[in-house]
Amino acid sequence: MNTSVNGAPQWHLQPEANRTLITLSGDWIAQEGRTPAFPTGALKDVPHGEPVEFRTDQLGRWDTSLISFLWELKRSAREAHVDVDTNTLPESAHKLLDLLPEIPPEPKPPPPHHFAPVAAVGQFTLDTLNEIGCVSEMGAAAARGGLASLVGRGMMRTIDLMSDLNAAGPAALLIVGVVNFLVGAILAFVGSVELHKFAADIYVASLVAIAMVREMSAVMTAIIMAGRTGGSYAARISTMQANEEIDALQVFGIPVSSYLILPSVLALAFTMPLLYLYGCLIGMLGGFFVSYIMLDVSPLGYFHETVQALQLDQFTFGFIKSFVFGTFVGLTSCRIGLKAGRSAADVGIAATKAVVVGIVGVIALDAVFAVIANVIGI
Amino acid sequence: MNDTNTQMAATDNRPVMISVDDVTLAFGPKVIQHNVSFRVKRGSIFAVMGGSGCGKSTLLKSMIGLLRPTHGTYLVGKDNYWAGDDASRVRIGRRFGVLFQSGALWSSMTVGENVALPMQMFTKLKPDVIRQLVELKLGLVGMLHAIDQYPSELSGGMRKRAGLARAMSLDPDILFFDEPSAGLDPITSARLDELILNLRDGLGATIIIVSHELSSLFHIADDGIFLDADQKTAIAHGSPRWLRDHCTDPMVHAFMHREQLDSSSSAGNG
Numbered sequence: 001m002n003t004s005v006n007g008a009p010q011w012h013l014q015p016e017a018n019r020t021l022i023t024l025s026g027d028w029i030a031q032e033g034r035t036p037a038f039p040t041g042a043l044k045d046v047p048h049g050e051p052v053e054f055r056t057d058q059l060g061r062w063d064t065s066l067i068s069f070l071w072e073l074k075r076s077a078r079e080a081h082v083d084v085d086t087n088t089l090p091e092s093a094h095k096l097l098d099l100l101p102e103i104p105p106e107p108k109p110p111p112p113h114h115f116a117p118v119a120a121v122g123q124f125t126l127d128t129l130n131e132i133g134c135v136s137e138m139g140a141a142a143a144r145g146g147l148a149s150l151v152g153r154g155m156m157r158t159i160d161l162m163s164d165l166n167a168a169g170p171a172a173l174l175i176v177g178v179v180n181f182l183v184g185a186i187l188a189f190v191g192s193v194e195l196h197k198f199a200a201d202i203y204v205a206s207l208v209a210i211a212m213v214r215e216m217s218a219v220m221t222a223i224i225m226a227g228r229t230g231g232s233y234a235a236r237i238s239t240m241q242a243n244e245e246i247d248a249l250q251v252f253g254i255p256v257s258s259y260l261i262l263p264s265v266l267a268l269a270f271t272m273p274l275l276y277l278y279g280c281l282i283g284m285l286g287g288f289f290v291s292y293i294m295l296d297v298s299p300l301g302y303f304h305e306t307v308q309a310l311q312l313d314q315f316t317f318g319f320i321k322s323f324v325f326g327t328f329v330g331l332t333s334c335r336i337g338l339k340a341g342r343s344a345a346d347v348g349i350a351a352t353k354a355v356v357v358g359i360v361g362v363i364a365l366d367a368v369f370a371v372i373a374n375v376i377g378i
Numbered sequence: 379m380n381d382t383n384t385q386m387a388a389t390d391n392r393p394v395m396i397s398v399d400d401v402t403l404a405f406g407p408k409v410i411q412h413n414v415s416f417r418v419k420r421g422s423i424f425a426v427m428g429g430s431g432c433g434k435s436t437l438l439k440s441m442i443g444l445l446r447p448t449h450g451t452y453l454v455g456k457d458n459y460w461a462g463d464d465a466s467r468v469r470i471g472r473r474f475g476v477l478f479q480s481g482a483l484w485s486s487m488t489v490g491e492n493v494a495l496p497m498q499m500f501t502k503l504k505p506d507v508i509r510q511l512v513e514l515k516l517g518l519v520g521m522l523h524a525i526d527q528y529p530s531e532l533s534g535g536m537r538k539r540a541g542l543a544r545a546m547s548l549d550p551d552i553l554f555f556d557e558p559s560a561g562l563d564p565i566t567s568a569r570l571d572e573l574i575l576n577l578r579d580g581l582g583a584t585i586i587i588v589s590h591e592l593s594s595l596f597h598i599a600d601d602g603i604f605l606d607a608d609q610k611t612a613i614a615h616g617s618p619r620w621l622r623d624h625c626t627d628p629m630v631h632a633f634m635h636r637e638q639l640d641s642s643s644s645a646g647n648g
Contacts, residue, residue, distance in 0.1 A: 030501070030503070030507075031500075031501050031503075033501065033502055037507075037510075063581055064511060064515065064518075064581070065549075067514060067580075068510050090580075092579035092580030092581075096518060096576050096580045099520070099569075099572075099576070100514070100517040100518060341530060343485030343486065343529065345486035
């Protein structure tokens, strides 16, 4: 073992007859931050054919910083075509040095950054189209799995469907309720200010009812579910991907689309319309709450006006929208989870992406529905 | 415990680095191991052996500070590890380097960044010095080519070697290896054995290995302990070679010779 000699790590190069002697002394401890670096050109005056040898009797404690120094020395010696006699080093230093590769690593050049907007837009378009294709294909496979389940030959386990239904339904009631109540209340507030000018306070009821049923309840509920359940699907499936659980399913021949994706998508597609109806009711309650306290509106009048304002086809339309939103959020978040990489960071990226795609997609789809509603005159 | 299961340390007068006294490990009411005692000499390679599920990794966990023993003392040098507060445990823990079973590399960083992080956090070294030390450590484990790769791009064996480079990041004087050669090819495994011996000889590190890999243990370990899952305690002490040649306990004998344990002796054992 190394004998302890106090002092800073030092080295000294001394030409001698037929050899060059490098004396190493002091403590070579990396964390003390005092270890010298070997200057690159230090060996260029050493005559060819004469070995470099070491004197280490004054060498104190040492760790990998000494090996690092010797490695650099060896590289310079190689460049200067000088032999280094590592046998004159302590046995274990010599052995550690032998483990290291001779050729020093070349630092990788940073990847070039091209600015090519046209190519980027083209690539983005292709990727998006490809993704739409993949999601549709996955949806079709899941639908086939669903049909097979109906005739009793499916690969979906009822217990998975039940637990997903519970997570996407009853467990979400509180947050969906709170948000829709507040949205209804806010609508009533905003509406009451303007309508009061015309002494048309009672129409707050129809404003809240139509806004909730036509747009707000469906969109708000879908956004909440995209953040809550979509994110959790993506995180769950990408973690399974990282643990090779998906690979194991595939090896057994258990179809991922019907075993894993179908219950998730079904759960969202089934609960979303129900949550929508619940959201409508709670939103109108929020509107009533504000109207009753702030405005001079009787409960019976509010109820009457609400019933007058609403038609069944508005409910039907919102119901269909919610079903589409649920299917969309379920499919995209599962797809994003399946496509994720295999590290912890990738799980985070997948969850974020699922939420962003879910929310943006829901709002974009809602715009499409608005156009359709306009055309068919609902 | 009878004497035929304990190797007498006749001429070993190296100072004691780690001493574990009467330690009991448990998860709630479930006792994993009890009354485990052993000493690890400075500069030795100490093997923790035993069948699957006997609590080897649990013992390792308590030695690196992840699980508090329910009873007993654990001394690192002269410091009582579990008696102090969190700050003192962190201070003692700075002397540890740990290689986890599957590498446990931080997946959002490249291999080079994984090795560099402890140095950036705990030393005042300049970035170019750190870079050089990182290259050196990766070079020692033969992973220099992967310095800019992410853990997800590596094979299991490569992750393990990168994990070893990270364990050596701060030049610790106590290294803990959890199954270092599991999942490695024989050549890489032999190289790793050689590296472990050189780390011990060169850097004077004390090494504690949890392993099943008999050939590797016979080659490198000079002391050890054998834990038994049924008796929930250590049933033999000594180097793997000594246990192979001299230990009379049927369980240890079967383990060291890769034999099946015949049911008659196992009944007597449990």
